[in-house]
Amino acid sequence: MPPRPISIANFRQILTTTLAAPVILIGICAIILALITGHLLKVIRLDRHSVEVIAVGHEWEKLIIDMETGLRGYKMTGDSRFLEPYNLAEPQVDAQYARLIELTSDNPEQTAALQDADKLVLQWRDIARKSIQDGQYKGGPDALDDALSRKALMDSIRSQIATFIAHENQLLNQRSEKVDSTERTAYAISAVVLALVTLVIGLHVYRQMLRLSESYLASYRDLTTQKEWLRVTLSSIGDAVIVTDANGHVDFMNAEAERMTGWTSLEVKSKPLRSIFRIVNEETRRSVDDPVEKVFREKRIVGLANHTLLLSKNGAEWPIEDSAAPIYDTSKNMVGVVLVFHDATEMRRAERILKTHAEDLEQKVLARTLELQRMVNELEAFSYTVSHDLRAPLRAMQGYSNALLEDFSEKWGAEERDLLIRINRAAQRLDILIQDVLTYSKVSKERQAVVPVELDRLVPDILSQYPTFQDPKLKIEVQRPLAVVLGHESGLTQVISNVLTNAIKFVDANRVPEIKIWTDSTEFRVRLWIQDNGIGVDPENHIRIFKMFEQVNSKSYEGTGIGLAIAKKAIENMHGAIGIESKLGEGTRVWIELLKPGNA
Amino acid sequence: MSESERVVLVVEDNADDWFLLQRGIKRAGITQTFQHVPDGQQAIDYLQGVNPFSDRTVYPLPVLVLLDLKLPVKHGFEVLSWIRQRPQLNGLAVVIFSSSKAEADLVRAYNSGANAFLVKPTAAEKLPEVLHALDLFWLRNNEFAPFNLFTKRLTS
Numbered sequence: 001m002p003p004r005p006i007s008i009a010n011f012r013q014i015l016t017t018t019l020a021a022p023v024i025l026i027g028i029c030a031i032i033l034a035l036i037t038g039h040l041l042k043v044i045r046l047d048r049h050s051v052e053v054i055a056v057g058h059e060w061e062k063l064i065i066d067m068e069t070g071l072r073g074y075k076m077t078g079d080s081r082f083l084e085p086y087n088l089a090e091p092q093v094d095a096q097y098a099r100l101i102e103l104t105s106d107n108p109e110q111t112a113a114l115q116d117a118d119k120l121v122l123q124w125r126d127i128a129r130k131s132i133q134d135g136q137y138k139g140g141p142d143a144l145d146d147a148l149s150r151k152a153l154m155d156s157i158r159s160q161i162a163t164f165i166a167h168e169n170q171l172l173n174q175r176s177e178k179v180d181s182t183e184r185t186a187y188a189i190s191a192v193v194l195a196l197v198t199l200v201i202g203l204h205v206y207r208q209m210l211r212l213s214e215s216y217l218a219s220y221r222d223l224t225t226q227k228e229w230l231r232v233t234l235s236s237i238g239d240a241v242i243v244t245d246a247n248g249h250v251d252f253m254n255a256e257a258e259r260m261t262g263w264t265s266l267e268v269k270s271k272p273l274r275s276i277f278r279i280v281n282e283e284t285r286r287s288v289d290d291p292v293e294k295v296f297r298e299k300r301i302v303g304l305a306n307h308t309l310l311l312s313k314n315g316a317e318w319p320i321e322d323s324a325a326p327i328y329d330t331s332k333n334m335v336g337v338v339l340v341f342h343d344a345t346e347m348r349r350a351e352r353i354l355k356t357h358a359e360d361l362e363q364k365v366l367a368r369t370l371e372l373q374r375m376v377n378e379l380e381a382f383s384y385t386v387s388h389d390l391r392a393p394l395r396a397m398q399g400y401s402n403a404l405l406e407d408f409s410e411k412w413g414a415e416e417r418d419l420l421i422r423i424n425r426a427a428q429r430l431d432i433l434i435q436d437v438l439t440y441s442k443v444s445k446e447r448q449a450v451v452p453v454e455l456d457r458l459v460p461d462i463l464s465q466y467p468t469f470q471d472p473k474l475k476i477e478v479q480r481p482l483a484v485v486l487g488h489e490s491g492l493t494q495v496i497s498n499v500l501t502n503a504i505k506f507v508d509a510n511r512v513p514e515i516k517i518w519t520d521s522t523e524f525r526v527r528l529w530i531q532d533n534g535i536g537v538d539p540e541n542h543i544r545i546f547k548m549f550e551q552v553n554s555k556s557y558e559g560t561g562i563g564l565a566i567a568k569k570a571i572e573n574m575h576g577a578i579g580i581e582s583k584l585g586e587g588t589r590v591w592i593e594l595l596k597p598g599n600a
Numbered sequence: 601m602s603e604s605e606r607v608v609l610v611v612e613d614n615a616d617d618w619f620l621l622q623r624g625i626k627r628a629g630i631t632q633t634f635q636h637v638p639d640g641q642q643a644i645d646y647l648q649g650v651n652p653f654s655d656r657t658v659y660p661l662p663v664l665v666l667l668d669l670k671l672p673v674k675h676g677f678e679v680l681s682w683i684r685q686r687p688q689l690n691g692l693a694v695v696i697f698s699s700s701k702a703e704a705d706l707v708r709a710y711n712s713g714a715n716a717f718l719v720k721p722t723a724a725e726k727l728p729e730v731l732h733a734l735d736l737f738w739l740r741n742n743e744f745a746p747f748n749l750f751t752k753r754l755t756s
Contacts, residue, residue, distance in 0.1 A: 387700035388670045395699075395722050396616035402724030403623060424724075431722045438700075 018208040022201040029197045036186040043182040050172035053103045060096040061161045063089040078136025117160035124153040242339045244273050248292050262313030282307035291324040292337045301325040319344045397427040436562035443569045450574050452597040453489050455482035479518035483526040485594035487574040495567040499590050503532035531589040537582040606739050607633045609662040611643040613671050624727040630735045640674025663744050669698045684713035691745040
């Protein structure tokens with residue numbers, strides 16, 4: 001795994017361990033050295049002890065010898081002056097001995113040797129004291145014996161002390177050697193410890209430093225990669241990018257920005273942005289607010305005003321769209337501005353085209369509306385013409401045929417009279433047809449709001465007002481009460497009377513028309529049913545009969561074939577529906593479905 | 601003004617209609633004078649008394665105008681408006697005599713000051729009936745104010 005850049009916390013930890021480990025190691029090292037030194041000093045102290053023991057031993061011996069010497073002088077001369085060394089030494093002998101005992105208290109062997117020597121010394125001293133009392137030698141063998149006995153003792157003492165000192169010397173030698181060896185050991189240990197510590201610290205520091213330097217290198221590499229990545233990104237980006245420093249001077253610009261402004265990065269480095277990014281309003285050609293200044297002022301992202309034109313160095317002009325944003329450092333200080341813009345030529349063109357299209361469309365809609373209005377007007381004018389001019393010749397035909405029948409009746413035979421009547425009737429038929437067509441076109445145009453209509457009042461009104469329904473032969477049954485519906489009273493009157501007329505009209509001549517009227521309701525709607533016992537309608541014609549000029553029956557029944565088409569239109573204008581249930585020869589049930597009041 | 605002096609001005613461009621109307625008048629037994637002009641402009645000229653209608657003994661002022669709507673030169677509504685803009689003709693009754701009863705026409709006719717609106721019957725046998733009613737109401741029973749009274753009030 002390649003070394004990763006380390007975090008600040010990690011970096012501090014490494015620094016701490018780099019310092020702490022040597023400090024701790026040096027401390028340990030100092031303790032070890034102190035211990036070694038302590039040990040060495042102890043060994044040296046032992047060595048000195050032996051030297052002292054030897055010195056005190058010699059002094060003790062010398063005191064005893066001094067006493068013997070003094071005694072001998074006195075013995076030979078009898079002069080008490082010779083006893084002076086004896087007297088001087090005598091009180092010191094015990095003190096020196098006591099010191100020796102004390103000094104050798106750590107060595108029972110030597111203590112025992114001293115005690116042996118002291119026993120001899122005490123013997124000698126007893127003899128010496130007696131000898132002093134005897135006074136000067138009187139000559140003879142006694143004197144020799146005395147001298148010889150002391151000499152023998154003295155020799156033993158000296159031998160004992162010599163042995164003691166020799167032994168102590170031996171100890172001294174051993175101890176000196178120990179001092180030397182200890183010293184050498186101390187040096188060696190110190191050297192080893194120091195070497196080890198140096199090595200460990202060195203290695204540790206080296207390792208940490210290596211780690212740090214690797215991290216540093218990794219960070220540096222990352223930084224370089226990032227910088228390169230950023231540079232490549234900014235350079236390859238389709239939009240033009242210019243970055244300024246905190247003073248608004250150009251710091252960086254990418255290739256697209258170079259292309260559009262006509263300047264190169266080298267030329268503009270550290271120049272004020274204003275001098276190379278010159279923008280004016282597309283229409284007024286007045287200079288536009290510098291977006292970078294605006295960013296410095298408002299400290300937020302700003303978009304450029306619409307219809308901005310960039311004037312490039314080489315005189316080219318670019319319609320542009322852009323935005324500028326502040327750049328903050330980690331301490332939230334504004335350190336520059338990044339300006340991003342792009343060529344908006346295509347966009348402006350598209351906008352213009354869109355606008356033109358929208359205007360075109362508006363004009364077309366207006367033209368179509370006018371056209372439609374004109375057509376509606378023409379249609380109305382046409383209806384008007386139909387109702388006036390087309391009917392005039394019909395009136396004339398009827399009028400003249402009537403005049404012929406009335407004024408010249410004596411001249412006509414039955415055949416001529418029949419022909420005139422036929423002319424008259426044909427004219428009448430045509431007139432009804434024209435009026436029905438006009439009614440249909442009128443109903444088609446009608447757009448009235450629906451209001452509640454009481455069928456229970458309207459249907460009986462229709463039955464009583466139309467002469468057609470007064471025929472005493474008719475059987476009309478109304479199942480009251482009929483419901484209330486939403487509709488137009490005039491339209492409903494027209495439709496219901498039309499349906500009733502059909503119900504009476506399309507009946508076999510030898511049958512008595514029987515008509516039944518009722519309503520049934522669902523939650524939102526009401527159906528008005530009108531049932532007859534007429535000739536019925538073949539199911540395949542149920543839709544056709546509601547179309548213009550469709551009459552599905554043979555010509556034995558009069559009519560224009562427009563009535564049901566008008567009815568359908570009128571009912572649809574009331575948001576309702578009309579339909580039939582019928583079979584040929586089984587009567588017909590017409591239903592008219594309308595909204596219930598409260599559900600409009 | 602006596603009954604017998606009452607004159608009706610018929611404004612009708614269709615010769616057939618005028619022919620059948622005359623026949624209907626005869627058959628209804630109406631004795632009053634019916635003057636006829638074939639277009640709107642001539643109707644105005646007649647009422648104004650300008651050439652060729654300046655002689656009031658031949659072309660006396662009518663008490664009633666039977667006015668068709670669809671007329672050449674000047675439309676029936678133009679004639680009606682012209683009449684109603686002249687206070688001296690306030691006593692003149694105008695009855696529209698049209699082929700259709702289009703709602704727009706009905707509304708406009710009464711808004712413009714028509715006194716009545718009759719539809720020309722298609723069935724020939726109905727015409728005498730309509731004419732008889734017209735004669736009975738307007739020509740025999742309705743009381744008109746004399747025109748000179750309107751004129752006087754205006755000039756005084």
